[in-house]
Amino acid sequence: MSIQQTLEKILRQVKEGIHPSDLVDLVDELTDAQKKELFELLSDEEAALIIQEMEEFDRVSLIRLLTGHRASAILKEMAVDDAADLLRELPPELTRELLSLIEEEAEEIRGLLKYREDTAGGIMTTDFISLPEDIPVEEAIIRLREVAPEAEIIYYVYVVDEQTRLSGVLSLRDLIAAQDGTLLREIMYRNVISVPTDMDQEEVARVVARYDLLAVPVVDEEQRLLGIITVDDILDVIEEEATEDIYRLAGTGEVEGVNILDASVFGLARRRFPWLVISLLGGLLSGSVIGVFEATLQSIVLLAVFIPVIMGMGGNVGTQSSTLFVRGLATGEIKSRDVWSYLFREVKVGLAMGLANGVIIALAGLLWKGIPVLGLPNGLIIGLAVGLAMFLTITLAAIIGTMVPAIFNYYGVDPAISAGPFVTTIQDVIGLLIYFYTASMFLNYLT
Amino acid sequence: MSIQQTLEKILRQVKEGIHPSDLVDLVDELTDAQKKELFELLSDEEAALIIQEMEEFDRVSLIRLLTGHRASAILKEMAVDDAADLLRELPPELTRELLSLIEEEAEEIRGLLKYREDTAGGIMTTDFISLPEDIPVEEAIIRLREVAPEAEIIYYVYVVDEQTRLSGVLSLRDLIAAQDGTLLREIMYRNVISVPTDMDQEEVARVVARYDLLAVPVVDEEQRLLGIITVDDILDVIEEEATEDIYRLAGTGEVEGVNILDASVFGLARRRFPWLVISLLGGLLSGSVIGVFEATLQSIVLLAVFIPVIMGMGGNVGTQSSTLFVRGLATGEIKSRDVWSYLFREVKVGLAMGLANGVIIALAGLLWKGIPVLGLPNGLIIGLAVGLAMFLTITLAAIIGTMVPAIFNYYGVDPAISAGPFVTTIQDVIGLLIYFYTASMFLNYLT
Numbered sequence: 068m069s070i071q072q073t074l075e076k077i078l079r080q081v082k083e084g085i086h087p088s089d090l091v092d093l094v095d096e097l098t099d100a101q102k103k104e105l106f107e108l109l110s111d112e113e114a115a116l117i118i119q120e121m122e123e124f125d126r127v128s129l130i131r132l133l134t135g136h137r138a139s140a141i142l143k144e145m146a147v148d149d150a151a152d153l154l155r156e157l158p159p160e161l162t163r164e165l166l167s168l169i170e171e172e173a174e175e176i177r178g179l180l181k182y183r184e185d186t187a188g189g190i191m192t193t194d195f196i197s198l199p200e201d202i203p204v205e206e207a208i209i210r211l212r213e214v215a216p217e218a219e220i221i222y223y224v225y226v227v228d229e230q231t232r233l234s235g236v237l238s239l240r241d242l243i244a245a246q247d248g249t250l251l252r253e254i255m256y257r258n259v260i261s262v263p264t265d266m267d268q269e270e271v272a273r274v275v276a277r278y279d280l281l282a283v284p285v286v287d288e289e290q291r292l293l294g295i296i297t298v299d300d301i302l303d304v305i306e307e308e309a310t311e312d313i314y315r316l317a318g319t320g321e322v323e324g325v326n327i328l329d330a331s332v333f334g335l336a337r338r339r340f341p342w343l344v345i346s347l348l349g350g351l352l353s354g355s356v357i358g359v360f361e362a363t364l365q366s367i368v369l370l371a372v373f374i375p376v377i378m379g380m381g382g383n384v385g386t387q388s389s390t391l392f393v394r395g396l397a398t399g400e401i402k403s404r405d406v407w408s409y410l411f412r413e414v415k416v417g418l419a420m421g422l423a424n425g426v427i428i429a430l431a432g433l434l435w436k437g438i439p440v441l442g443l444p445n446g447l448i449i450g451l452a453v454g455l456a457m458f459l460t461i462t463l464a465a466i467i468g469t470m471v472p473a474i475f476n477y478y479g480v481d482p483a484i485s486a487g488p489f490v491t492t493i494q495d496v497i498g499l500l501i502y503f504y505t506a507s508m509f510l511n512y513l514t
Numbered sequence: 515m516s517i518q519q520t521l522e523k524i525l526r527q528v529k530e531g532i533h534p535s536d537l538v539d540l541v542d543e544l545t546d547a548q549k550k551e552l553f554e555l556l557s558d559e560e561a562a563l564i565i566q567e568m569e570e571f572d573r574v575s576l577i578r579l580l581t582g583h584r585a586s587a588i589l590k591e592m593a594v595d596d597a598a599d600l601l602r603e604l605p606p607e608l609t610r611e612l613l614s615l616i617e618e619e620a621e622e623i624r625g626l627l628k629y630r631e632d633t634a635g636g637i638m639t640t641d642f643i644s645l646p647e648d649i650p651v652e653e654a655i656i657r658l659r660e661v662a663p664e665a666e667i668i669y670y671v672y673v674v675d676e677q678t679r680l681s682g683v684l685s686l687r688d689l690i691a692a693q694d695g696t697l698l699r700e701i702m703y704r705n706v707i708s709v710p711t712d713m714d715q716e717e718v719a720r721v722v723a724r725y726d727l728l729a730v731p732v733v734d735e736e737q738r739l740l741g742i743i744t745v746d747d748i749l750d751v752i753e754e755e756a757t758e759d760i761y762r763l764a765g766t767g768e769v770e771g772v773n774i775l776d777a778s779v780f781g782l783a784r785r786r787f788p789w790l791v792i793s794l795l796g797g798l799l800s801g802s803v804i805g806v807f808e809a810t811l812q813s814i815v816l817l818a819v820f821i822p823v824i825m826g827m828g829g830n831v832g833t834q835s836s837t838l839f840v841r842g843l844a845t846g847e848i849k850s851r852d853v854w855s856y857l858f859r860e861v862k863v864g865l866a867m868g869l870a871n872g873v874i875i876a877l878a879g880l881l882w883k884g885i886p887v888l889g890l891p892n893g894l895i896i897g898l899a900v901g902l903a904m905f906l907t908i909t910l911a912a913i914i915g916t917m918v919p920a921i922f923n924y925y926g927v928d929p930a931i932s933a934g935p936f937v938t939t940i941q942d943v944i945g946l947l948i949y950f951y952t953a954s955m956f957l958n959y960l961t
Binding site: 084085086088122208211212222239240243244258260272275276277278279280281298299301302303305306309310312313314316317318319332333335336339340342343346347349350351353354355357358361364365368369371372373374375376377378379380382383384386387390391394398400412415416419420423424427428431435487488491492495499 | 531532533535569655658659669686687690691705707719722723724725726727728745746748749750752753756757759760761763764765766779780782783786787789790793794796797798800801802804805808811812815816818819820821822823824825826827829830831833834837838841845847859862863866867870871874875878882934935938939942946
């Protein structure tokens with residue numbers, strides 16, 4: 068399909084009212100000049116619908132292609148929270164310029180920009196419906212009919228008192244099922260679940276998932292209703308937080324706000340580099356352990372053969388343990404008070420796995436390298452040394468893999484950060500120390 | 515708080531109408547006998563509400579505490595999809611026994627049990643609202659008022675033709691905003707997004723997130739409406755799939771259907787064991803590479819000092835690359851057609867990181883171990899050998915870390931499985947081969 072045909076196809080589909088999500092992939096294929104051409108042909112409203120569905124990175128670069136006037140006209144048509152999210156990503160001068168052109172909605176958007184991006188305030192919208200306590204259901208339904216096309220979600224109706232403090236909530240279903248003449252205050256649910264503006268978005272997601280909500284209200288310290296967060300934004304938060312955890316667990320650094328396919332080679336390398344430096348220093352530290360035991364190694368070079376398996380197994384068990392623990396904390400399956408009992412169980416799992424693998428590697432040491440190279444008595448000693456080292460390394464790996472993230476968590480640092488190169492490095496150093504120490508002890512018995 | 519007090523607190527809170535999610539933690543603290551006592555004091559409906567919020571594992575063990583009659587009475591009060599989910603976890607004989615006691619709803623539940631657990635059919639509910647095309651909005655609203663307390667969600671109204679084929683959808687908001695007298699067919703949205711019964715739940719979640727839906731209809735091959743999937747279940751799916759990916763990336767095996775805190779030590783060790791065996795065999799393979807170069811190592815034992823850093827860095831870069839790639843595929847940021855261009859970019863990132871780290875390690879080899887131990891000319895050679903090996907290892911790690919999951923993905927195997935011990939093992943072997951091969955080449959120049 069030529070680019071001209073793509074452009075025509077997009078315009079045709081826009082006019083046919085296709086869902087804007089389905090257009091984004093097509094728009095991505097256009098060059099900057101063609102994107103500009105396309106957006107000049109679209110109405111402000113059509114442009115806003117498409118931009119809302121685009122990835123953060125693509126959205127920002129698109130806005131910068133347009134004139135300030137056009138950009139602000141499109142922003143005006145966007146949902147307030149989406150407009151604020153977009154402006155947050157732009158350079159401050161451009162944000163100020165666009166806000167000055169938007170006029171009417173600017174105040175509302177500025178209000179949202181105050182909040183940190185990853186908090187309840189940062190993801191809420193101010194397009195919500197609130198009604199006073201003392202009107203009857205039929206009047207509520209009439210008011211809803213008026214505002215329906217404007218509000219972000221009308222399935223929950225929030226009820227406020229005279230000071231706009233959140234006093235209750237009704238689902239549209241309650242309203243429709245109620246008898247005419249009933250006042251809202253009589254049927255509203257009073258124990259409203261709400262979140263403060265500064266609650267972390269991950270926490271907000273947990274609240275929404277726990278209570279199966281379609282939206283959650285955001286309030287200030289005086290319980291005044293400031294906005295709502297809808298479940299579609301929560302889906303994005305859960306996805307985003309899982310990605311963040313996965314990246315941290317693997318030690319790849321943050322790649323937030325960048326399309327991974329468009330990011331520069333240098334930018335990506337730079338993000339991954341700090342983790343590699345930790346790993347590099349750790350590797351040199353492990354190397355210096357080997358350096359200390361150089362004389363031992365000199366007398367039996369064969370010992371080097373088991374270095375990879377000791378390091379690899381310790382690293383793997385450590386990664387398993389920290390991953391299970393970190394994810395358990397993130398999903399709430401493991402609570403802070405469970406940490407000690409969890410650790411105790413993990414020690415037992417480590418002992419079991421250490422025993423099984425210790426026996427296997429002892430046999431490997433004995434039959435594969437020990438007896439053929441060193442003869443029966445010395446082969447037995449090598450087998451025992453390697454097996455014991457493996458047993459101790461694996462057991463300790465399970466403990467360290469759990470303890471390190473637990474300590475990070477205790478001090479309020481995201482435990483996912485600790486679980487990558489950090490745990491592996493500690494584990495490598497300890498594994499090698501155990502191995503060479505055990506080996507040099509046993510070597511005294513060699514004949 | 516004594517157990518008796520906990521029991522009383524729960525009962526009091528149930529009567530006060532507290533959200534059942536908030537009770538689950540309290541219930542968890544009770545012993546089996548006390549749980550039995552508590553559930554004998556609750557009505558079927560109260561019991562159903564609490565059980566619906568419990569974790570799979572806890573739910574199953576609770577049901578087995580109750581008599582068949584009581585359990586079936588509670589199942590009858592649960593949402594059809596939750597009842598089916600619960601029965602899926604029970605032994606077949608018990609499921610059959612309970613279904614025979616349920617009578618009325620049994621047919622509906624049996625219908626749901628046909629579908630695989632992790633497909634659209636397996637997570638849908640049959641409590642939905644469908645209306646014929648040719649009734650006016652005011653009649654639709656009256657009908658909604660009648661069924662409101664029963665249906666799972668009334669915010670979308672599905673419109674069906676005479677053959678119960680899905681022909682359109684209306685949001686409750688459209689219905690409320692429409693003029694009286696308008697027929698549903700005139701205002702309904704005809705391009706309904708629906709999913710087939712056998713679509714994988716991860717795919718369903720992507721559809722719901724992409725189009726910001728509150729629910730998605732499930733249809734058979736003839737487009738007949740069979741059920742709906744609501745967004746609260748989608749939240750759970752996204753969380754579940756992210757956990758699955760994280761576990762696979764770390765090579766911890768599946769821990770599905772088990773509460774990690776209650777699982778047996780042996781059970782957990784057994785799940786993690788297969789990955790450790792891969793790692794063990796990989797470690798022995800790496801060891802045999804060292805064995806092949808035993809003579810080289812014998813002549814300069816110093817070479818062993820750089821084994822950990824070469825292995826560690828290769829492993830880390832490989833993990834970074836496969837994690838970024840696997841997560842990119844899972845979130846849809848990287849599409850199948852992008853694989854080659856992504857790989858090409860990753861090669862460049864690998865070259866950049868390899869160059870930087872190669873220079874650092876060459877300097878370390880030169881200044882830390884080379885010159886002090888071997889003198890200036892030989893020190894330079896060691897530095898060069900170690901630096902070159904590091905450069906090649908990191909570059910290859912980036913390529914292998916991307917290629918291996920890409921190949922798994924091409925053959926329809928979850929790429930997350932490949933990214934753990936599998937990539938690390940291949941990487942270790944190749945890294946050591948490169949290192950010793952480079953070193954033994956350079957050693958010829960030693961004076």
